Amino acid sequence: MPELPEVETIVRGLRTVLPGHTIVSVRLGKTDFIEDPAALGELLPGRHIEAVERMGKFIRLALSPGPAAKSPERHIDLIVHLGMTGWLGVRRPEDPVAPHTHAFFELEDGRELRYTDIRRFGQMRLVAGDQFGAFGEKLGKEPLETSAAEFNQRLAGRRARIKALLLDQSVFRGIGNIYADESLWQARIHPARLAANLKPAELERLRKAIRRVLLRAIEDRGSSISNFVDAEGQPGEYQQRHRAYDREGKPCFRCGTKIRRAIVAGRSSYFCPRCQPPPWLKRAVRKARKVRV
DNA sequence: AGCTCTTCCTGAAAGC
DNA sequence: TGCTTTCAGGAAGAGC
Numbered sequence: 001m002p003e004l005p006e007v008e009t010i011v012r013g014l015r016t017v018l019p020g021h022t023i024v025s026v027r028l029g030k031t032d033f034i035e036d037p038a039a040l041g042e043l044l045p046g047r048h049i050e051a052v053e054r055m056g057k058f059i060r061l062a063l064s065p066g067p068a069a070k071s072p073e074r075h076i077d078l079i080v081h082l083g084m085t086g087w088l089g090v091r092r093p094e095d096p097v098a099p100h101t102h103a104f105f106e107l108e109d110g111r112e113l114r115y116t117d118i119r120r121f122g123q124m125r126l127v128a129g130d131q132f133g134a135f136g137e138k139l140g141k142e143p144l145e146t147s148a149a150e151f152n153q154r155l156a157g158r159r160a161r162i163k164a165l166l167l168d169q170s171v172f173r174g175i176g177n178i179y180a181d182e183s184l185w186q187a188r189i190h191p192a193r194l195a196a197n198l199k200p201a202e203l204e205r206l207r208k209a210i211r212r213v214l215l216r217a218i219e220d221r222g223s224s225i226s227n228f229v230d231a232e233g234q235p236g237e238y239q240q241r242h243r244a245y246d247r248e249g250k251p252c253f254r255c256g257t258k259i260r261r262a263i264v265a266g267r268s269s270y271f272c273p274r275c276q277p278p279p280w281l282k283r284a285v286r287k288a289r290k291v292r293v
Numbered sequence: 294a295g296c297t298c299t300t301c302c303t304g305a306a307a308g309c
Numbered sequence: 310t311g312c313t314t315t316c317a318g319g320a321a322g323a324g325c
Contacts, residue, residue: 001318032301057319084318085303100303119302121319160295169320176319266297267318 002082003057004143004174005217005238006228010088011054013231014113017090018049022066022108029102033083033117035125043076043126044105056139056173057081059088060132075129083121089114089231139173143210146172151207155195162198162206163191164265175210178223178245181270183210185244190276191264197279216241244270 002010023044031037047063054060061078080088087098090111103115103124115124127135141150154171155162165171166180175183184191186209189202198206222228222236225246229235243253248261252272260273 003319081319083302083320117302118304119318121302123320158294164295167319 001084001176001178001225002086002222002228003176003179004054004214005179005220006222006236007054007057007059007082007174008218009222009230009236010082011052011059014052014059014088014090017111017231018052018061018113021049021111023047023049023063023105023113024108025106027104027106030120031102033102033120033122033124035123039126040078040103040124044078047076054174055136056142056169057176058139062129077127077129077132079123079125079127079135080115081123083117083119083123085118086122087116087229089233139169140171141173143172143175144214146207148204148207152200152203155198155203158195160195161191161265162189162193162195163267163269165195166210167265167267172210174214177267177269178225178242179210179213179217181244182213182217182242184276185271186213188275190278191269191271192262193279244272246270 023046026041026044028034028037028040034040044063046066048066049061050064051062052059053062059080059082061080063076063078065075080086082088085100090107090113091097092111093106097114098116100118100120101114101116102120105113107113115122141154146154155165158165160168163180163184166175166183167177181191183206187202187205189198189206217223217236217238220236220238220241221230221234223239223242223245224235224237225239244259247259247270249258251257252259252275255272255274257272257274259270261268261270263269
């Protein structure tokens with residue numbers, strides 16, 4: 001499932017082959033994941049691809065009007081979210097078309113940008129250039145660009161479970177289930193802890209853990225779960241470094257205790273019950289101490 | 294505010 | 310073996 005490192009990997013791949021090229025036509029298959037399918041065919045032909053950027057889990061293709069564009073007055077962004085199984089990459093027309101490929105953007109040099117998405121949980125939409133800022137404001141901070149003060153402030157006083165807040169894209173953008181669990185394991189924090197109850201040292205461990213995990217995962221070109229491959233079609237390698245995610249029943253890399261799985265914030269959550277003591281256990285310990293006093 | 298449930302969709306895996 | 314059922318999951322919306 002593409003999260004920040006996987007999306008970053010796709011974006012870096014596209015960045016080497018897309019900018020400077022022009023979209024000449026658009027072909028669509030199923031369109032239920034596209035906000036306004038007709039607008040793609042109307043507004044994109046003739047546009048230059050200026051830049052490819054990532055915002056959390058969103059991909060932004062910045063499209064300048066170009067001389068042949070039909071609405072030359074406006075800069076447009078094509079915003080793509082890969083959902084669970086989305087993939088975006090450039091192929092030659094004669095290359096085999098992967099099943100569930102639903103959008104083809106033909107370029108002036110004959111190649112085509114293709115969007116493939118088995119489950120179609122992805123999203124595709126056009127945003128006028130002057131509205132892009134507003135779109136981004138609804139999202140939280142980039143976790144790799146968040147200072148300690150900002151990080152603590154975002155979580156301060158929140159009574160929600162830390163896992164729920166890490167998954168909430170309006171708090172931080174780009175973290176999903178895998179990297180939330182990996183970061184919490186690294187920081188030795190149970191996913192069901194309430195953010196407001198985290199001590200300053202725990203918050204600092206968590207912030208650093210998120211940075212470490214995401215940077216390392218980007219270096220490894222993401223985790224290949226659910227058949228994730230980068231824009232060139234190569235799998236990532238970070239799944240070999242997973243310490244918690246999808247490791248139920250396997251020994252914790254730190255203490256050997258069996259990794260457990262529980263539903264937290266509506267998601268499968270993997271953690272070490274010893275390194276990441278659950279909040280109810282902490283409560284019980286506190287109570288016991290009080291009774292003794 | 295924050296939790297749970299539901300919806301979207303497909304393929305893998307489990308159940309029979 | 311082969312068919313049927315269940316489940317996972319990012320995000321958004323409803324209801325509590």
